[in-house]
Amino acid sequence: MAKYNDAKCRICRREGAKLFLKGDRCFTDKCAQDRRPYAPGQHGRARKKLSEYALMLREKQKVRRMYGVLEKQFRGYFYSSDMAKGVTGENLLKTLERRLDNVVYRMGFANSRAQARQLVRHGIFTLNGHKVDIPSLQVKVGDVIVVNEKNRKIPVIADAQGAIARRGCPVWLEVDGAAFKGIVKALPQRDDIQTPINESFIVELYSK
Known part of the structure; x- marks a missing residue:
């Protein structure tokens, strides 16, 4: 590639x-x-x-x-x-916007889309309880994205969570930082792209 x-x-x-x-x-x-x-x-x-x-x-x-x-x-x-x-x-x-790597970035589990893409390819996340490694996967309403428990101490994820306060999280996503979990509440709208x-x-x- x-x-x-x-x-x-x-x-x-x-x-x-x-x-x-x-x-x-x-x-x-x-x-x-x-x-x-x-x-x-x-x-x-x-x-x-x-x-x-x-x-x-x-x-x-x-x-x-x-x-x-x-x-x-x-x-x-x-x-x-x-x-x-x-x-x-x-x-x-x-x-x-619905690409999995973009959603991971928007949720604050990565500092950039490139970093999110790499983390997804390494199988760091689960989607609805199943391990995923396809960055281009399209998320749907109700999808739950979770950081695998053994990977939660990765420094880049901790750094990214500290940065999410500066750039903000879109309203169509819900993030529980303590549980390393994010939920797709709705589909993204045009106004959500700043x-x-x-x-x-x-x-x-x-x-x-």
Whole structure:
């Protein structure tokens, strides 16, 4: 599988928005996007007027990189969202939010989506009492996610729980930190996604 090995802060600077790829560091004054709010590279400071196509492409890349999804999988999410009832763009974002690795991150069991993906792959969590290791699994209302008892002393999980107070937990999730348990109370709604995203640009891009 393809893997990005360069500095993650360069991605945020390239997209011109905080994607929270470095976890709690993004909330400190060390955040590269706050310190250098321009694109990386020799010509990063140059003012360039983006074309209509470039604006749509950048929006798609921003969302794809934020959730850590490769192009082929992201395109598959779009087509399934397009065939489902409702608004295509909102369906796409809701599908990405329902990924297990994203839910683990939102619940505060990991500092970033990349870290959540790694923890899920290592079988750290159970879903409704069954061990799971598929980060892309779609959660449903009523699903219960629990950290295995033998893994509850992992330092990264303790650090992440300390950081959840700074970024907050979505209203569609319920977390019991003492029991290392989270419950999916409802399906995510568009208003629950605070990161500025113009999903209509993504729909227009794939509709060309």
